[in-house]
Amino acid sequence: NAGVTQTPKFRVLKTGQSMTLLCAQDMNHEYMYWYRQDPGMGLRLIHYSVGEGTTAKGEVPDGYNVSRLKKQNFLLGLESAAPSQTSVYFCASRDRSLGAFFGQGTRLTVV
Amino acid sequence: AQSVAQPEDQVNVAEGNPLTVKCTYSVSGNPYLFWYVQYPNRGLQFLLKYITGDNLVKGSYGFEAEFNKSQTSFHLKKPSALVSDSALYFCAVRGGSNDYKLSFGAGTTVTVRA
Numbered sequence: 562n563a564g565v566t567q568t569p570k571f572r573v574l575k576t577g578q579s580m581t582l583l584c585a586q587d588m589n590h591e592y593m594y595w596y597r598q599d600p601g602m603g604l605r606l607i608h609y610s611v612g613e614g615t616t617a618k619g620e621v622p623d624g625y626n627v628s629r630l631k632k633q634n635f636l637l638g639l640e641s642a643a644p645s646q647t648s649v650y651f652c653a654s655r656d657r658s659l660g661a662f663f664g665q666g667t668r669l670t671v672v
Numbered sequence: 673a674q675s676v677a678q679p680e681d682q683v684n685v686a687e688g689n690p691l692t693v694k695c696t697y698s699v700s701g702n703p704y705l706f707w708y709v710q711y712p713n714r715g716l717q718f719l720l721k722y723i724t725g726d727n728l729v730k731g732s733y734g735f736e737a738e739f740n741k742s743q744t745s746f747h748l749k750k751p752s753a754l755v756s757d758s759a760l761y762f763c764a765v766r767g768g769s770n771d772y773k774l775s776f777g778a779g780t781t782v783t784v785r786a
Contacts, residue, residue, distance in 0.1 A: 565715075592772060594774065596776075601681070601778060602778055603676075603678075603762060603776045603777055603778040603779050604716075604762065604776040605776075606773060606774070606775070609772060609773065611772050617772070619773065620775075651715060651716065653716075653774075655774075660706050660708075660718040660721050661706075661716075661718070661764075661774055662718070663708075663715035663716040663717070664715050665714060665715045666713075666714075666715050
């Protein structure tokens with residue numbers, strides 16, 4: 562099983578450019594999450610979804626949008642990238658009783 | 673709002689010695705508690721969880737954690753550390769079965785020297 566797959570793994574953007582990060586899970590999990598990881602700050606929740614067609618804001622949602630059109634996919638969009646969005650982004654999924662499963666991360670640099 | 677505190681940025685131990693990584697939490701309702709480990713340039717891997725029941729939880733790779741409700745703590749322990757345990761460890765919490773948010777601590781870097 563692939564588990565949780567994130568694409569791309571690396572990306573460099575210029576300030577103002579847009580991009581979409583894709584997260585796909587093959588475990589039929591209801592809940593999916595997008596986090597960003599920055600040194601000394603742990604993982605901060607950007608947005609999450611409790612099911613197909615639903616999304617909600619986390620701790621740091623500004624500058625990001627998400628969509629969950631299909632249960633297995635959770636997309637994170639940056640409409641106008643800023644250097645402050647340079648980070649490592651992790652997607653995770655879980656069902657009700659298990660711990661979350663994480664993707665390998667996307668390293669994004671905004672110059 | 674729920675939160676997790678990992679008071680130590682770094683923990684250094686000698687191989688073969690006991691390892692403890694501290695975690696305290698704040699949450700409404702009954703806590704669901706987790707430990708994850710991250711190796712360099714990798715995603716997070718699940719180690720163990722506490723949902724209910726026995727306060728001492730055993731997990732992967734010989735790790736265990738003790739839930740202490742009165743101290744709102746969930747410390748990670750390993751009786752005899754290995755060099756291969758060197759990694760970044762995260763404690764996480766969510767507030768019961770109806771809480772969807774999973775909140776993480778800032779992480780503790782564990783270095784085990786040979």
